[in-house]
Amino acid sequence: MSLLQEEREIILSNEYVDNFDFAEVEEFVKNASKELFISHHFKKKTKMLVQPRGGFPTYKKQFALNEFFVNANVDVLPLTIDSNTRLNDYATAKKMLRLSEENDVDMLNGYPLVNHGYRNTRKMITHFNKPVSLRHGTPDARLLIETAIASGIFEIEGGPITYLLPYSKNFPLDKAFLYWKYVEKICANYSRLNEPINRESFGPLTATLVPPAITITIQLLEMLLSLEEGVKSFSVSFSQTGSVNQDIVMGAVIRKLSAHYAKEIGCEDAKIHLVYHQWMGAFPTNKSFAEQLINMSTVIASMVGADKIITKTREEASGIPTKEANAATVANTQYTLGILNGLPRIVDEEEEEILTLEVHAIMEAVFNDPADTLWRKVFNSIKSGIIDVPFSPHIINHNEMITIRDAKKNIRIIKRGNVPIPDRCYEYEKAQCDLSKDTTSIVNDIIHDIGIMQ
Amino acid sequence: MKVVTGVVGNDIHVVANRLIELSLKARGFEVFNLGVNTYLEEFFDAVVETGAEVLLISSLNGEAEGWSREIKLLKSSYKGLDNLVMMIGGNLVVGSADAEEIVPKYKNYGFDLVFHQVDLNTGLDTLEEYLKQRGMR
Numbered sequence: 001m002s003l004l005q006e007e008r009e010i011i012l013s014n015e016y017v018d019n020f021d022f023a024e025v026e027e028f029v030k031n032a033s034k035e036l037f038i039s040h041h042f043k044k045k046t047k048m049l050v051q052p053r054g055g056f057p058t059y060k061k062q063f064a065l066n067e068f069f070v071n072a073n074v075d076v077l078p079l080t081i082d083s084n085t086r087l088n089d090y091a092t093a094k095k096m097l098r099l100s101e102e103n104d105v106d107m108l109n110g111y112p113l114v115n116h117g118y119r120n121t122r123k124m125i126t127h128f129n130k131p132v133s134l135r136h137g138t139p140d141a142r143l144l145i146e147t148a149i150a151s152g153i154f155e156i157e158g159g160p161i162t163y164l165l166p167y168s169k170n171f172p173l174d175k176a177f178l179y180w181k182y183v184e185k186i187c188a189n190y191s192r193l194n195e196p197i198n199r200e201s202f203g204p205l206t207a208t209l210v211p212p213a214i215t216i217t218i219q220l221l222e223m224l225l226s227l228e229e230g231v232k233s234f235s236v237s238f239s240q241t242g243s244v245n246q247d248i249v250m251g252a253v254i255r256k257l258s259a260h261y262a263k264e265i266g267c268e269d270a271k272i273h274l275v276y277h278q279w280m281g282a283f284p285t286n287k288s289f290a291e292q293l294i295n296m297s298t299v300i301a302s303m304v305g306a307d308k309i310i311t312k313t314r315e316e317a318s319g320i321p322t323k324e325a326n327a328a329t330v331a332n333t334q335y336t337l338g339i340l341n342g343l344p345r346i347v348d349e350e351e352e353e354i355l356t357l358e359v360h361a362i363m364e365a366v367f368n369d370p371a372d373t374l375w376r377k378v379f380n381s382i383k384s385g386i387i388d389v390p391f392s393p394h395i396i397n398h399n400e401m402i403t404i405r406d407a408k409k410n411i412r413i414i415k416r417g418n419v420p421i422p423d424r425c426y427e428y429e430k431a432q433c434d435l436s437k438d439t440t441s442i443v444n445d446i447i448h449d450i451g452i453m454q
Numbered sequence: 455m456k457v458v459t460g461v462v463g464n465d466i467h468v469v470a471n472r473l474i475e476l477s478l479k480a481r482g483f484e485v486f487n488l489g490v491n492t493y494l495e496e497f498f499d500a501v502v503e504t505g506a507e508v509l510l511i512s513s514l515n516g517e518a519e520g521w522s523r524e525i526k527l528l529k530s531s532y533k534g535l536d537n538l539v540m541m542i543g544g545n546l547v548v549g550s551a552d553a554e555e556i557v558p559k560y561k562n563y564g565f566d567l568v569f570h571q572v573d574l575n576t577g578l579d580t581l582e583e584y585l586k587q588r589g590m591r
Contacts, residue, residue, distance in 0.1 A: 169466065169491040208469055393468040393490045402476070439480030440575060443473050447574075450469060
């Protein structure tokens with residue numbers, strides 16, 4: 001028996017797992033409907049795919065939510081996992097699920113997939129026969145991903161960097177890399193049986209003034225970590241920055257560089273997709289304004305040329321959205337996409353060149369780390385601040401980089417810390433901003449720049 | 455002057471914490487930022503370890519109230535913290551309440567300076583003024 005299979009048997013011999021039948025699951029994936037695979041939809045798509053967010057604790061409520069989405073003409077269904085499961089606390093998730101079922105009050109902020117089990121969840125997923133995307137935030141997602149694929153969920157979001165640096169203070173990053181290596185291997189192995197399982201990275205990160213060069217570098221590194229394990233379908237992503245031009249520049253550069261770096265490691269046969277997140281920062285409390293913001297995000301996603309858009313709702317500022325509000329966004333987004341015709345193509349060569357140089361420089365610094373494997377190189381680079389994510393709560397993150405918006409609301413790096421931004425690019429970034437102010441007014445500007453959509 | 459700061463409890467809201475660090479540094483303080491998700495013992499341990507004269511605790515989700523009740527007892531178990539300036543700011547209740555009600559409550563918990571939903575720079579201006587009055591700056 002291979003080491004991986006041995007590890008799988010340990011992971012799946014868990015008191016919360018009801019007898020995982022490896023052979024049956026393999027048979028299921030082999031014969032699963034192509035409609036369940038988002039990679040299949042990407043292949044034949046004629047328009048941007050629309051995917052909302054959402055997860056409820058009970059089977060019944062999740063089923064009802066999916067019905068609403070399907071009636072709103074959804075392309076991809078989400079399954080958002082509760083926070084206890086994300087921390088591998090299946091005992092609490094089990095208790096809260098029971099309370100939710102018995103009292104009709106939601107005691108979890110998502111669907112506890114491991115507790116529901118793959119046999120039940122598969123019934124729901126095959127019933128709707130739509131691709132499902134797993135949304136979580138789990139550093140150790142080994143059991144969760146096994147359960148997801150066995151359920152018919154063939155898109156897995158996340159990654160060792162993007163699911164850790166924005167969400168955790170002290171979960172060990174090296175462990176996260178190893179746990180995600182397992183996930184990549186499982187996805188790669190199942191991909192051989194039918195259409196490929198799609199992996200998606202979480203580009204928004206902290207959604208707080210993250211500069212494009214950092215976002216793209218991390219997207220590329222998670223893509224490489226995934227492709228080197230044999231994944232054949234991968235989505236890079238980012239969220240609305242606040243500047244239309246910067247979004248378009250980012251889209252162009254990330255497309256170009258993802259193809260470039262995939263080829264560098266001999267994985268040009270893998271399909272790389274681009275996902276755009278509607279505004280991920282603080283939303284206006286005025287629900288009509290929120291709808292305008294969402295609509296604008298959809299227009300930008302079209303100009304960026306995204307393959308999939310992930311939506312927000314008019315209730316974003318007030319908590320977990322109702323299924324009605326969630327489905328309404330899906331219908332509205334589909335409508336906007338349907339009437340958006342003849343968008344002009346915008347190219348900003350100077351900005352693209354600056355951003356490309358920045359990403360190449362950071363990537364080169366990562367590759368030059370003397371460690372023997374890519375994940376160790378990336379780990380060391382985060383530790384030494386070559387990769388620095390603004391507003392990450394994690395203790396390993398350097399927090400030396402400072403970013404601010406320029407007059408056109410582009411996110412600019414005004415202090416690079418240890419991130420190897422080339423001098424020419426650094427001077428260019430700073431030249432766009434008014435740096436004559438004292439730190440107190442810059443801090444006030446940053447507070448304003450974070451909340452520009454409110 | 456040395457300041458220890460951080461967000462108390464299981465609160466992971468990091469944005470203001472970073473801005474507090476930046477602002478304190480801009481005002482010439484030496485900052486030891488423990489970040490989000492910090493327990494009371496860690497704050498006092500850090501004060502002892504660094505010899506800080508100011509402890510600035512922040513809270514966004516309001517769980518500070520639950521933790522603050524234990525401050526006097528915990529602080530008394532450390533030696534030499536009698537002159538420590540204790541400041542707390544942010545959103546100091548779960549739900550909503552008036553500052554008039556909250557400030558005396560927190561002073562009673564052992565804080566010298568209490569800022570409930572007060573602008574960051576106003577809070578730090580007041581801190582500097584207070585340090586001057588006490589002859590520490």
